[in-house]
Amino acid sequence: MNIVDFLKNSANKYPKKPALVCENESFTFSELWKLVKNFSLPVELLNPQNVISLISENSPYFVIAYLGIMNLGKTVHLVSPEISEINLTNQITSSNSSMIVCSDTVFNKISKFNSIKIPIFQLNNIPKNTDSFSSESNEIAYLIYTSGTTSEAKGVGINHSIVEFATKNIVQVLKYSNSDVDVLPLPLHHSFGLGCLHVSLFVGSTLILLKNSSDLQNILDTIKKYNATTFAAVPATLTKFLKFNENNLNDYFSNIRLVITNTTKIPINTINFFKTIISHGNLATYYGLTEASRSSFMIFNKDTSFDQSVGKPAPQVDIKIDNQINESKIGEILIKGNNVIKKYWKNIESDKNIIDGWLRTGDLGFFDDHGYLYLVGRFDDVINIGGEKVMPDEIEEIVKQIDGVENAAAFGIDHEIFGQVIKLHVVKSKNSNLQKLSILRFCMKNLEKYKIPSKIDFVTNIPQTDYGKVKRFMLK
Amino acid sequence: MSTDIESIVQNIFFEVFPNLSKSDFSWNKEQKDYEHWDSFAQLNLITLTEARFDISFTLDESIDIKSASDLLKNIKSHLS
Numbered sequence: 001m002n003i004v005d006f007l008k009n010s011a012n013k014y015p016k017k018p019a020l021v022c023e024n025e026s027f028t029f030s031e032l033w034k035l036v037k038n039f040s041l042p043v044e045l046l047n048p049q050n051v052i053s054l055i056s057e058n059s060p061y062f063v064i065a066y067l068g069i070m071n072l073g074k075t076v077h078l079v080s081p082e083i084s085e086i087n088l089t090n091q092i093t094s095s096n097s098s099m100i101v102c103s104d105t106v107f108n109k110i111s112k113f114n115s116i117k118i119p120i121f122q123l124n125n126i127p128k129n130t131d132s133f134s135s136e137s138n139e140i141a142y143l144i145y146t147s148g149t150t151s152e153a154k155g156v157g158i159n160h161s162i163v164e165f166a167t168k169n170i171v172q173v174l175k176y177s178n179s180d181v182d183v184l185p186l187p188l189h190h191s192f193g194l195g196c197l198h199v200s201l202f203v204g205s206t207l208i209l210l211k212n213s214s215d216l217q218n219i220l221d222t223i224k225k226y227n228a229t230t231f232a233a234v235p236a237t238l239t240k241f242l243k244f245n246e247n248n249l250n251d252y253f254s255n256i257r258l259v260i261t262n263t264t265k266i267p268i269n270t271i272n273f274f275k276t277i278i279s280h281g282n283l284a285t286y287y288g289l290t291e292a293s294r295s296s297f298m299i300f301n302k303d304t305s306f307d308q309s310v311g312k313p314a315p316q317v318d319i320k321i322d323n324q325i326n327e328s329k330i331g332e333i334l335i336k337g338n339n340v341i342k343k344y345w346k347n348i349e350s351d352k353n354i355i356d357g358w359l360r361t362g363d364l365g366f367f368d369d370h371g372y373l374y375l376v377g378r379f380d381d382v383i384n385i386g387g388e389k390v391m392p393d394e395i396e397e398i399v400k401q402i403d404g405v406e407n408a409a410a411f412g413i414d415h416e417i418f419g420q421v422i423k424l425h426v427v428k429s430k431n432s433n434l435q436k437l438s439i440l441r442f443c444m445k446n447l448e449k450y451k452i453p454s455k456i457d458f459v460t461n462i463p464q465t466d467y468g469k470v471k472r473f474m475l476k
Numbered sequence: 477m478s479t480d481i482e483s484i485v486q487n488i489f490f491e492v493f494p495n496l497s498k499s500d501f502s503w504n505k506e507q508k509d510y511e512h513w514d515s516f517a518q519l520n521l522i523t524l525t526e527a528r529f530d531i532s533f534t535l536d537e538s539i540d541i542k543s544a545s546d547l548l549k550n551i552k553s554h555l556s
Contacts (some may be wrong), residue, residue: 386515416535421519436527444491444524449516454523 002160003141003198004071006167007033010204014178019201021226022060022209029204032064039068042119042127046074046098050138053077053092053118055110055189056103058211061123062188063197065101066142075157076142078189081106087153089115091145094155094346101126143345144191146290155345156290165338166293167198169314173297174258174284176230180205183228185213185237191290192262196232205230213237216244220252230258235266235285236468242273249277257281263288263310263375271300271307285310287373291344292335292359295319296373309372310365314339319373320358321366325382325389329366332379334358364391381472383412384420388450392472395422395453398446402439404432409462409470410453424453425462425475434458481555484528485548492520503545525551 007029010019015030027035041052052069054076056062069076077095079088081103088110092100099119102110107122121127140157170176176199184200184207186193200207208226210219213233223231231253238261241249253259258281259274266285274283287296287310296319298311313319317337324331336357344350353360364376376391383390392410399408407427412420428434436456443452463471490496493512507513522538525531525547531554533541541547 388516417515417539418519437524440524440527441491444520449492449520452516452520452523454519456527 001164002070003163003201004036004067006198006201007036007067010178010201014204017178017204018206019204020060020063020207020209022058023211025060027060032067035064036067036071039064039071040126040128041069041072041074041099041101050074051077051095051097051143053079053095053097053100054102055079055081055083055100055106056123057081057105058184058188058193058209059103059123060209061103063209065123066188069101070138070141073138075138075140078142078144078194080187080189081109085110085113085115087145088113090153091155092116092118094145095143142194144189144290154347154350156341157345158290158293158341162293162339162341163198165316166195166288166314167202169297169317169339170195170199170286170294171203172315174260174299176200176203176205178204180230180257181208181226181228182206182230182232183208183210183219183223183226184232185210185219186232186234187213191288191293192232192234195293196260214240216240217246220246220249223256224252227255229255229281230260231256232260234468235261235270238274238283239267239270241277242270250279253277253281254279259283261285268307275300275302286314287311287375288339289335289359289361289363292317292337292340292361295335295337295339298372306368306370306372309368309374311373312371313373319367322360323379325364330364330376330391331366333361333363333365333373333375335361378472381411383410383422385412385415385422385450386418390422390451392422392470395424395443395447395451396470398443399424399426399439401446402434402442404429404434405439406430406432407462409472409475411472411475413455413476415454421454422451423455423457423475425457425459427460427462428458481551482548485525485544485551488521488524488528488547489544491524492517501544503548504543507542521547529555531555 011029011033016028018026019029019032020027052074054065066076077097101121101123104122111120139159141160141163143155143157145153145155182200182205184196188194208222256278282299284299286294288294294314295317296311296313298309320334321331322334340359362379364379366374377393381392395410396408399405405426406429409425410422413423415421439456463474522533529551537550
């Protein structure tokens with residue numbers, strides 16, 4: 001089954017049911033399927049690689065183009081609308097994309113990029129196809145370049161079979177059904193949002209797509225207006241609700257059976273907060289990478305024992321820990337299963353991270369005695385100070401407890417004697433008079449001596465991914 | 477001023493070596509005579525001193541500090 005079949009099947013079962021709602025536009029499954037079927041590309045511009053770049057903010061036309069390109073047997077290259085010219089140029093070269101289809105806003109931006117040499121079309125102005133061409137299904141559904149916590153962007157091509165496997169796991173574990181109404185304020189060009197779209201199409205639920213994840217009041221109003229049953233958001237968005245001036249959150253969430261979030265460590269206060277406001281459901285999270293979608297699931301409940309965990313491996317997915325450090329249980333997380341890619345997109349060097357089906361994630365973690373998986377950090381981020389290994393997250397968590405610290409990032413810098421020492425970047429809270437000495441003193445009271453930062457800089461911001469992970473390679 | 481610096485250096489030693497009592501402190505007591513003055517403690521002494529006086533030691537200076545007296549001498553040379 002390919003991704004387009006998800007829609008096709010739901011259109012057969014529930015033709016008149018709303019499939020997609022976005023602001024003032026609404027499409028039934030039947031209407032959506034018709035638009036996808038009629039989606040057309042100028043065939044004379046296609047090259048044999050069959051990759052089409054799609055760059056757009058969330059909109060119904062993103063969904064139609066995404067499915068439409070795949071329905072024509074092509075691979076969708078998904079790109080963030082925020083992408084820079086140099087990164088877009090590199091991705092176009094690497095993917096060998098034939099053309100770009102994009103929103104009006106993106107068109108206004110990238111049509112000025114001199115280095116882009118392939119045709120660019122606005123989503124509402126794509127020339128009609130004049131010739132017929134074979135639309136055999138392409139094995140690779142979509143291509144995403146990871147630009148997360150490591151420096152080099154890697155192309156990850158996702159097969160239809162991987163999407164089918166991961167989608168069925170999500171549905172099974174989180175019990176999605178056609179009676180769900182799913183509120184989605186996540187960008188569709190990222191795996192998390194895309195996975196939610198796939199689920200809605202697969203089960204035949206109604207997807208309420210939002211364009212903006214920062215407007216909390218709009219999210220709440222949408223949940224209420226559509227009597228939503230599920231809501232997906234990154235941990236940072238969930239945490240913002242803690243400070244949101246709204247007394248009736250329980251009321252807004254009264255019909256919600258599931259709030260799903262993702263990999264980044266969720267602050268314990270946020271978990272506890274959502275446990276109280278979701279009276280008839282659960283907060284859940286998952287651990288996954290673009291290369292290994294939804295590898296574990298965690299459903300939070302009244303038992304708080306495992307609240308710092310990302311749960312247990314997904315059905316038919318194996319996870320193990322390798323390269324343990326300091327003789328502890330902590331080591332690199334390896335994943336194997338039908339959710340894992342077989343190889344990267346034209347990247348022999350990165351392919352070395354996949355051995356006998358096991359993907360070396362570069363993430364550090366451990367299992368407890370009950371089989372729950374915990375994330376600790378990135379394998380590459382471990383700081384080696386004269387043989388003592390230090391996880392930067394541990395230092396950051398301590399430093400963030402200091403009054404006047406808004407954010408902090410620790411990382412290793414070269415040192416002639418120790419190999420590496422710890423450097424700390426600190427963002428001070430507004431109007432804070434915090435001094436470096438105070439930070440050092442707090443660290444000396446709360447950390448072992450080899451974990452005390454040797455250098456501290458006050459900075460105005462710390463580079464992070466959209467999902468709140470520190471981009472440490474940019475700090476070094 | 478000199479007394480102030482000396483007092484601050486003493487306090488740095490007490491912070492880096494929490495088990496060090498005032499009676500055990502001596503300006504000429506050497507690294508080898510401290511139970512916990514290992515390479516990490518050395519690093520912390522340097523880090524705390526640099527932050528306290530807003531100065532920066534060279535690697536050679538850092539290595540050569542083997543007593544409270546050495547540390548004091550180096551601080552003074554940076555502040556002079």
